[in-house]
Amino acid sequence: MTILVQDPQKYDDSFISYLISTTTLVETFGSSHPKPVRRRFQDFVWLYNALSLEFPACIIPNLPEKHRMKYFKGDRFDKDFIERRRLGLQWFLNRIARHPLLQKSQCTRVFLESGDFVKKPDDRFVMMKESVNKFQDNLDIVERLYSRIGRRQQDLEQDYLDFSNSLRGLSVLEPTVERKLRQFAETMEMYARCIANMTKQEDMVYLNNIHELLSYCRAAEDQLRERDQKQVDFEELSSYLQRLTQDRERLLHPGQHLAGGPSLNISEFMADKMSEMKGNNLTQTRRERLTRLQFKLEELERDVSLANDANNSFSSQMIQEYDIFQKTRVVELKQGLAAYADCHVDFYQKGVELWTSILPTLESMTMDND
Numbered sequence: 001m002t003i004l005v006q007d008p009q010k011y012d013d014s015f016i017s018y019l020i021s022t023t024t025l026v027e028t029f030g031s032s033h034p035k036p037v038r039r040r041f042q043d044f045v046w047l048y049n050a051l052s053l054e055f056p057a058c059i060i061p062n063l064p065e066k067h068r069m070k071y072f073k074g075d076r077f078d079k080d081f082i083e084r085r086r087l088g089l090q091w092f093l094n095r096i097a098r099h100p101l102l103q104k105s106q107c108t109r110v111f112l113e114s115g116d117f118v119k120k121p122d123d124r125f126v127m128m129k130e131s132v133n134k135f136q137d138n139l140d141i142v143e144r145l146y147s148r149i150g151r152r153q154q155d156l157e158q159d160y161l162d163f164s165n166s167l168r169g170l171s172v173l174e175p176t177v178e179r180k181l182r183q184f185a186e187t188m189e190m191y192a193r194c195i196a197n198m199t200k201q202e203d204m205v206y207l208n209n210i211h212e213l214l215s216y217c218r219a220a221e222d223q224l225r226e227r228d229q230k231q232v233d234f235e236e237l238s239s240y241l242q243r244l245t246q247d248r249e250r251l252l253h254p255g256q257h258l259a260g261g262p263s264l265n266i267s268e269f270m271a272d273k274m275s276e277m278k279g280n281n282l283t284q285t286r287r288e289r290l291t292r293l294q295f296k297l298e299e300l301e302r303d304v305s306l307a308n309d310a311n312n313s314f315s316s317q318m319i320q321e322y323d324i325f326q327k328t329r330v331v332e333l334k335q336g337l338a339a340y341a342d343c344h345v346d347f348y349q350k351g352v353e354l355w356t357s358i359l360p361t362l363e364s365m366t367m368d369n370d
Contacts, residue, residue, distance in 0.1 A: 001026055002024070005090040007019040011126075015041065016077070017038040019038055026103055029109055029112075041085070041089075044063055047107060051105060063088070122315075128318075129224050139213055146210070157196050157199070160189075168181070183358065187354050194350050198346070206339055209335065213333065223318060224318065227314050233307050238304055240300060244293060
């Protein structure tokens with residue numbers, strides 16, 4: 001048996017899945033080349049736990065630690081971290097492939113063949129989440145940069161006030177130009193107040209705009225998570241319905257499910273194990289179970305239908321809401337940037353007026369030769 005762990009892919013910033021390819025001559029497998037499957041770390045945990053229960057006397061190889069930060073510091077989606085984990089999972093499966101009992105386990109076959117472990121998210125909503133997250137990240141960067149600019153403006157305001165105080169002190173030493181120096185100092189104080197007013201106005205109209213956009217992004221994320229949950233609810237109910245349907249087929253046609261094709265469904269495998277533990281059922285018991293099962297199926301079919309309608313309705317609404325979100329954020333971003341520009345235009349206009357008004361005073365300034 002040869003097993004390859006390849007092609008790690010990130011799903012919706014939630015988990016990494018790995019492509020598992022198998023080549024084997026083990027007789028429990030229906031094919032020597034099962035169709036490649038995708039598995040996430042939690043699926044490896046399932047295999048480890050299942051083998052540990054099935055073979056309590058065997059040495060089950062350990063999995064790489066879930067967050068092995070002892071040797072690696074960084075994001076769990078960092079390329080180095082993912083590669084280290086992939087290698088650890090490869091060693092885990094290599095040891096299973098070499099073990100004469102573990103390689104023949106039905107748990108191993110289910111893990112390597114079953115197609116119902118990882119469900120691919122809807123690409124439309126993955127794109128929406130990525131777009132919202134990127135926009136939010138950019139807003140966070142803008143907010144940090146704006147805060148840095150704001151601190152510099154406050155420092156500049158204080159520098160002009162200090163410069164004004166120095167000129168007032170100098171005017172005392174120069175009686176002939178004292179009044180004009182004081183006028184220049186007053187102009188600087190007014191200019192410092194213009195900077196303060198500009199910063200205050202920017203905080204009011206632009207910083208608040210950023211904060212509101214960030215809040216809007218969080219609201220969009222909440223709705224996308226709600227849609228994902230409805231999708232999960234529908235898939236779980238559908239899987240449960242499928243398992244009950246298979247149970248009914250087993251009761252109606254006992255033994256025939258063992259003559260399946262090359263692939264094996266995990267829910268079918270678990271049902272088989274339960275049947276083995278319970279032994280052969282009497283005909284009457286089987287009829288009673290079938291009656292109860294049929295009632296559950298009818299009830300579950302209604303629940304699945306309702307969950308499907310709720311999921312489709314919410315998804316359709318979410319698509320419309322996302323379109324509104326896109327248009328709204330563009331409008332609000334434009335308004336915020338325009339307000340920011342207006343603050344600066346107003347500031348520079350007042351600055352030009354101040355410096356223009358003080359120029360005649362400075363040009364008329366003369367110093368006695370004494």
